[in-house]
Amino acid sequence: MDGRESLSPLNPVPPFAVALFLVILGVEVMFTLGARGLAGGPDAVGWRSAAIQDYGFNSAIMAWMIENRAWPVEHLRRFVSYAFVHGSFTHALFAGALLLAMGKFLSAVFRHWAVLALFLISTVAGAVVYGLVIEGQPWLIGAFPGVYGLIGGFTxxxxxxxGQLGTNQARAFTLIGVLMGLQLVFGLFFGGNGTWVADVAGFAAGFLASFVLSPGGFAKLRARIRHD
Known part of the structure; x- marks a missing residue:
């Protein structure tokens, strides 16, 4: 760690986190106004469905690209663009709030560009694992895989x-354990579609990427590899 490690509540939210939040919220406001007939005319009712079709991600798309060994830009962009399309205003607001909270915490430890990299790496990793594991065509949408990546950085x-305090390091995984437990409960009561796979993959990617993206992380990792 370096001098950036200050966890004062006065640490500002990094600009990139604010920008991502505003994009997520802006897209959702557009969908909500369109669905209520307050913007865009009659066709606006279908904006959300059209956006899911155009920017969401699913395993059928992944299978097609692998089978045909073709990687068109219109599909490659989905590995990131799905994070900006949500199923409802509540879905978007909750994801955005967690993004701001985790971004603010991590910006006190990581460089801002590293926090953004964590989010993007985890977003892509979530889509890749989801596409390889989940069968059928349930759409993957929402910023949660990227947010779970930031939670991986927090962990x-x-x-x-x-570890520095000499206490049980397994306690660091309490937050992710609670969140996944809540997902399991909601899935049992309201049904699930396997998107938790992308969340877990995002968390794992964020945690592992932190070994390299944290201040001095690459040098420490290289030294440990050489020592081993």
Whole structure:
């Protein structure tokens, strides 16, 4: 860690996190106004469905690209664009709020560009694993895989600190355990479609990427590899 490690609540939210939040919220406001007939005319009712078709991700798309060994830009962009399309205003607001909270925490430890990289890496990793594991065509949408990647970064920071204090480092995984437990409960009561796979993949990608993206992380990793 370096001098950026200050967890004061006065640490500002990084500009990129604010920008992502505003994009997510802006897209959702557009969908909501269109669905209520307040913008866009009669065709606006279908904006959300059209956006899911055009920017969402599913395993059928992944299978087609692998089978045909073709990687058109219109499909490659889906590995990131799905994060900006949500199923409802509540879905978008909750994801955006977590994005701001995790972005603010991590920006006190990581460089801002590294936090953004964590989000993007986890977003892509979530789509890749989802596309390889989940069968059928349930759409993957929403920023949660990327947000779970930031939670992976948070877990990495807690894991290091608990190690420095000589306490049980497994406690660092409490937050992700609680979140996945809640997902399991909601899935049992309201049904699930396997998107939790993308969330877990995003978390794992964020946690592992933190070993390299944290301040001095690459040098520490290289030194450990050489030592081993």
């Amino acid at each position: 990495y920071v807690m894991w290091l600190r608990l």
